Amino acid sequence: MRVAPEISNGGEIGLKGSLLGRSVTYSVSAFYTKFQNLQVQSWNNTLQTFSLQNAATATTKGVDLSLTYRPTRDLSFSGNASILDAKYGSYAGVQCYVGQVSPTCTNGYFNAAGQPILMSAKFSSSLSMEYTPTLKNDLKGILGLGLYHRSSYLSGFSPSERLPEVTRVDARIGLQSDNWTAALFCKNCFNVIQPYSIGQYPGDTTNGVMSTVQRFNNDSVRTIGLRFTYRH
Incomplete structure (x- = not known):
């Protein structure tokens, strides 16, 4: 079965700089990306089984931070942090897990829209x-x-x-x-x-x-x- 390429569209903005005579460097960036045609395992009505298909969309957005402090030539401290919000926009045909009940689970599968990636x-x-x-x-x-x-x-x-x-x-x-x-x-x-x-x-x-x-x-x-x- 043919699977199409995944498509992503988005952007990123950021700021980089230094302080205290370049002993401190920093960067801050924010990003947003929307994915279409995600290749995922989902229920295939034609084959009557779960298979790899272009069956999902998703959105990721977040912030990346980094900071480096070098008080002397031979000593440095660094820190990095990432905050991420990544969710499926639509993901139909996901196999239900044991214990999942209606109306979420219907005929053995469900739509994972809004769930974390x-x-x-x-x-x-x-x-x-x-x-x-x-x-x-x-x-x-x-x-x-x-x-x-x-x-x-x-x-x-x-x-x-x-x-x-x-x-x-x-x-x-x-x-x-x-x-x-x-x-x-x-x-x-x-x-x-x-x-x-x-x-x-x-x-x-x-x-x-x-x-x-x-x-x-x-x-x-x-x-x-x-x-x-x-x-x-």
Whole structure:
């Protein structure tokens, strides 16, 4: 079955600048985008099954903020934040989830108009610090800290498929010269274990039982390693 290209129209406005002799830089932007012909899984009356179709429209709008402060040549602080409102304008033929009742669910499917776009958090932010002092000649130290936070979001339309908000801490420490860098790093240092998506288990769904499957990746658990790079 042929699927047409997705179409997006929108725009962005913003402001960039610096303060205090360029030790502070900032940017602010606002955006708006409308999508048509979104390629999504929906009920196909011709095939009498769920298939990939151009069956949805959506609108995204929000604000992005970033700020960097560099008090000295070897020390910097950065912060970023995004506020997002992302919703489907129309999305007919979505498969109902277990426990969904009429009038929302009719004949096994419903229209997700007005629902948040899946996998889209309303708020996300990050803070970081980087310190690279000169130790001797061309040898520098490395100390970096990072904090990431995002709000909860849905990976499916069932309330059981909502991922809670998460906050993670990253860090690294090491040495660098003109042509090499060696650093010990940890991602998700406090081992905040969380899946990146939650989905309904098909085997139970067909029997009218709600159970879910959690999917994990490297960001879902703590990672510790040593990274070495060489440039010539």
